[in-house]
Amino acid sequence: MKAMLESIKRFHELPDEEKESLYTYERSKLVKWNSNLPAQKGDPAFGMDVLNVVYTNDHLDPNEIPSACRKETDEYVKYMIEVRELMAELFSEALGLPSDYLSKMECMKSQSISCLYYPACPEPHKTLGAPKHSDTTFLTLLIQDTLGGLQMLRDKQWVDIPPVPRALIANFGDLMQILSNDEFISVEHRVLSQLAGPRISVATFSTPSTRAAGKPFGPIKELITNEKPAVYRDFMFEEYFQYYKTKGARVESAFEDFIGSSCMIM
Ligand SMILES: O=C(O)CCC(=O)C(=O)O
Numbered sequence: 001m002k003a004m005l006e007s008i009k010r011f012h013e014l015p016d017e018e019k020e021s022l023y024t025y026e027r028s029k030l031v032k033w034n035s036n037l038p039a040q041k042g043d044p045a046f047g048m049d050v051l052n053v054v055y056t057n058d059h060l061d062p063n064e065i066p067s068a069c070r071k072e073t074d075e076y077v078k079y080m081i082e083v084r085e086l087m088a089e090l091f092s093e094a095l096g097l098p099s100d101y102l103s104k105m106e107c108m109k110s111q112s113i114s115c116l117y118y119p120a121c122p123e124p125h126k127t128l129g130a131p132k133h134s135d136t137t138f139l140t141l142l143i144q145d146t147l148g149g150l151q152m153l154r155d156k157q158w159v160d161i162p163p164v165p166r167a168l169i170a171n172f173g174d175l176m177q178i179l180s181n182d183e184f185i186s187v188e189h190r191v192l193s194q195l196a197g198p199r200i201s202v203a204t205f206s207t208p209s210t211r212a213a214g215k216p217f218g219p220i221k222e223l224i225t226n227e228k229p230a231v232y233r234d235f236m237f238e239e240y241f242q243y244y245k246t247k248g249a250r251v252e253s254a255f256e257d258f259i260g261s262s263c264m265i266m
């Protein structure tokens, strides 16, 4: 974990000329470097640079990754995949399903790794490192350096999530809430700006395999009963991701647009 955080700092602190070939906002690019700029006029700007590395179906040619963090990222993702598989078993069992249910669904079989660099902020009270949001994916596995700043919303109160050496933070995302028909709830969180910096964190978002993405998605049928009908309608992942793309940074949650039962209960 330490080596990963150090290599991400090393990458972000390279001169811009050495990173500019990766500079793009194109969604189809598997490896890209950019800043959290306002998506639309009127959106607030938040203070971080991002290196995003996508392992589609858990696979990426390592040569695509910048050499400053290639070895560390490629090793790190292997651990993340192991942890994800373990969690998939535990979540399946917690939902009363066979332990290989979520793994077989392949809903977490691609990894999008956001390697974040929050520079020191001279006026931290005027902005946020990352605004209040919930993650759009199934599962987020996060590591952060020693500076802190991450907060979770619990009972309408912001609670600090202080750094703990060698600890991973695991969050449910919105798609897990939908899949579990509200048995698991995705957590709202934010990152405060700080005078001290830079702050480094790495968020690994688990998203569907290409095979899973080709099928309609909604609450797991085994979890739908007369007592607990489907809270959400079925949809294609692409519809969901397009929704976020068109709304830009102003969307805090997409749940409302995906509420509504489309399942018949016999
Ligand atoms: O930097 C962090 O600690 C959190 C980042 C985050 O919430 C995100 O990238 O979705």
Ligand SMILES: [Fe+2]
Binding pocket: 133, 134, 135, 189
């Ligand atoms: Fe997040």
